[in-house]
Amino acid sequence: MATHIQPEGLADKGIAGETVAPPPRKERKLGSGIEIVLLAIFMVVMLFPVVWMLETALKDTRDIYAVPAKVISFTPTLDHFKNVFSSDSPVFQGFINSVIVAGFSTLIATVLGVPAAWAYSRFALKAKKDQLFFILSTRFMPPVVVVIPVFLMFRDLNLLDTLPGLILVYSAFNLPFTIWMMKGFIDEVPAEYEEAAMLDGFSRFEAFWRVTMPLLIPGIAATAVFALIFSWNEFVFSIFLITDPDTRTAPSAIAGLIGGTTIDWGLVAASAMTFAVPVLVFAFLVRKHLVAGVTLGAVRR
């Protein structure tokens, strides 16, 4: 025992790792030649479809059909992008609907999921593990398996062809994911912070709100981005549950461009590029939080 006999200065060093600066990051060396070559090949393979799409979106219709393909020797035009946003655009309403659906379903999943995750993290519940597994298991199901029953229910409830219907489905699909991911973040925050706040005289909710919530912001941002991307990209429910051009979302609107007698490939490509941009921008803006969030445990204690 004799914890009181300790060399001076030792005890004041703080608890593990908290006051010690992280070791300086090692200077990253340029990889070997082989590494660079392999990465370059990988990059070309990954980026080729994207580049092709972008080129198609920027070429005028004649150049798109040119054989052999004009890879660089074409005059770029923004006509197709203008068509995407024009008043008689067949996809523009789809973008608006996508924003609404993705935004609301993410909001609902977050508002419901964070408190649920907090409860699962903090309280002893009956069969907690089974409940959590059940919640997770709903994600195992491919959407296409449940789309028929959902379709039938929605028909009876008059939710077919409506945005609230789609918001409901996406919220339901995002909620389990939100709960699981947020539970991981909340587990990382010691319950003692909230307990200390309760002893300070705050209610349980105030304690959560004042002490734990500020520590969860990066986690919530990361979780919300994932939910947002899911809702934004979702295709199966969107195409089955909505046929009305006024309420369908961007993915099915873009898909609807293909299938007529003449296909305006330039418009398809421009729409697809436009569709991809928000996700990229959003992920880029919150990338710091995303990295902090994905590596669970990065929440500062």
Place this chain on the structure above:
Amino acid sequence: MTSAIVAEGISKTFGDVEALKSLELDIPEGSFFVLLGPSGAGKTTTLRVLAGLEKPDTGRVLLNGIDATKATPAERDLAMVFQSYALYPKQTAAQNITSPLRARKLPKSEVDAQLKRVSELLHIEELLNRYPAQMSGGQMQRIALGRALVRDPRAFLMDEPLTNLDLKLRVEMRTELTRIHRSLGRTFLYVTNDQVEAMSMADKVAVLREGTVQQVGAPTEIYDGPANRWVATFMGSPRMNMLDCTANGRLEGEGWSLPNPGFGVSGDHRAVFGVRSEDLSLEVRDEATALEGTVYAVEPLGDRTLVDVEVGGQRIVIKAPPTATYKVGEPVRAAVDMERVHLFDAESEQAITRR
């Protein structure tokens, strides 16, 4: 004297760990009460149950005589210093300290005045603008103390609040806390695994082991009259010497024999003879009450010298003056202060009282 906090038959299990086994505590109003026990004894669990953070499986918590078993932590009006500090990471030291005052919506002038008082008391003025991540363990511990001392609760619960301070600051804070306790006149329930802290600060000590209270009393009562063998070895440094013996008219052990100073035993009773190292002396005065052995090791500590002596296959430690010079292997005789020896039953390990 009235009781500030009473724990009545509190039991608490975590899975298959019995952290508390019908624990009984009665903490007098205004006392400096120390809960002493080794790590894992259930000290933190006891505080958490009293504070309302943990629901006991059975038993009741009374605060000033009123059943508070179901009261929320806020309603209990207790201030607690966590073993892990539990400082809010996103708040500065000053915000951390004033959190209880802001919970009570005190006016800013009052909050500032209290902050000033506490930061002077704990010498933390220069830390007030720092975040917990920018402080050392000892500094955080003082901020955690400040968050408790900033208000005037029913009682202060402190979970090993000084363990992370360096020796000089710890000794200083010990005196300081005793002084604060006297000036506030509030009840302090202080948890520690350091018996020196218990001895020097407590009005009353409860010794906790594996979720049960072994003994309650003033520090000297426990030191001089341990209720069982475990308490006897836990209290005091170096540990109390223990020698197996058979007790009857005399106490007979392997290679030694002493007169029975009045322990109530009948027949040849298997027992353990206990004597503290300071109650042994290598300057023999009374031939009848001495242990014979050979020096096994000598540890000079500056203010005293500890001499390890082998007596019939078992080893004892004797506190000798710093000037003592003994050689390993040298035969010695250690006089025993028979007024201050202890006898424990070999089976039950309970202390055997004198007739």
